[in-house]
Amino acid sequence: MSAVGVYYDLCQRLMGPWRTRMLSGAELCEVGRIVYGRPEGFSLYGVGAPAMEAAGIRILGRTAAECCVDTMSLDVAHAVADLHLHRDGGDEPLVAELFCGSGNLGVHLGRVLGLPVYAADLDPLIYRATRHNLHSVGAPTRLQLIDYRELLPELTPRGPADTYIIEPPWGPAISPLGLDLLGTSPPVPEILADILRARDGRPCLVGIKTIDRIRHDSLNVAFAGAHHLRTITGEPPFPDASRMQFHFYRLGPGT
Ligand SMILES: C[S@@+](CC[C@H](N)C(=O)[O-])C[C@H]1O[C@@H](n2cnc3c(N)ncnc32)[C@H](O)[C@@H]1O
Numbered sequence: 001m002s003a004v005g006v007y008y009d010l011c012q013r014l015m016g017p018w019r020t021r022m023l024s025g026a027e028l029c030e031v032g033r034i035v036y037g038r039p040e041g042f043s044l045y046g047v048g049a050p051a052m053e054a055a056g057i058r059i060l061g062r063t064a065a066e067c068c069v070d071t072m073s074l075d076v077a078h079a080v081a082d083l084h085l086h087r088d089g090g091d092e093p094l095v096a097e098l099f100c101g102s103g104n105l106g107v108h109l110g111r112v113l114g115l116p117v118y119a120a121d122l123d124p125l126i127y128r129a130t131r132h133n134l135h136s137v138g139a140p141t142r143l144q145l146i147d148y149r150e151l152l153p154e155l156t157p158r159g160p161a162d163t164y165i166i167e168p169p170w171g172p173a174i175s176p177l178g179l180d181l182l183g184t185s186p187p188v189p190e191i192l193a194d195i196l197r198a199r200d201g202r203p204c205l206v207g208i209k210t211i212d213r214i215r216h217d218s219l220n221v222a223f224a225g226a227h228h229l230r231t232i233t234g235e236p237p238f239p240d241a242s243r244m245q246f247h248f249y250r251l252g253p254g255t
Pocket residue numbers: 063066067068069098099100101102103104105120121122123126146147148149167168169170185186
């Protein structure tokens with residue numbers, strides 16, 4: 001089987017039969033080798049795959065496929081810190097990871113920004129594993145087993161640097177042809193509307209993870225009316241030559 005075939009086969013196992021199963025140390029290393037080129041390339045909370053089992057880190061198959069690993073999470077955290085530099089004083093910004101999965105983005109955001117991150121995931125299995133992992137690594141993330149739509153009204157807006165990280169499940173929105181942000185669950189425009197509604201329209205920052213193969217111009221369509229701030233691209237590419245990307249936008253009036 002080609003490297004791309006092996007990669008797609010692993011993704012299918014992670015999102016299929018292994019979806020709700022805790023991965024063994026050997027399986028975590030296999031993810032590292034196949035997806036990131038070496039076992040250590042699969043690293044979460046600062047712990048590489050070869051050390052995860054001994055460190056008691058619990059990763060479900062689904063989370064292994066969906067997560068944002070340390071290198072990209074650290075880049076995201078530094079990008080947000082840089083965007084916050086340009087705010088006009090005021091209160092400490094609110095930072096929320098609305099679809100947290102592993103919670104790894106929140107861990108790095110919290111460490112780099114020096115503030116607690118609010119996080120939601122509505123899957124009880126993922127919530128339990130992530131709560132355990134966050135406790136193991138001493139992350140002060142305020143994690144809740146909750147739908148992001150219920151978390152949003154609990155988060156009192158503080159100012160225009162408030163930052164929401166969104167990464168809804170891709171499901172059938174992802175195919176070898178690319179990612180359709182209008183087909184995620186829920187669709188990205190709906191999430192953006194929910195955020196703005198919870199803030200009574202007040203401006204904020206939004207970060208979103210994609211790959212660099214976007215279908216139907218759906219990133220531009222979803223963020224029509226928002227102001228693009230920057231895009232960061234992950235290295236190395238995945239075995240199918242797609243690359244992970246993170247885009248930051250200013251949302252709301254005056255953008
Ligand atoms: C693509 S994953 C996020 C991966 C995460 N960024 C990481 O680094 O591990 C999407 C997550 O959102 C959760 N989820 C799906 N719908 C949700 C909702 N309505 N509210 C909160 N979490 C949700 C899923 O359980 C899943 O863990």
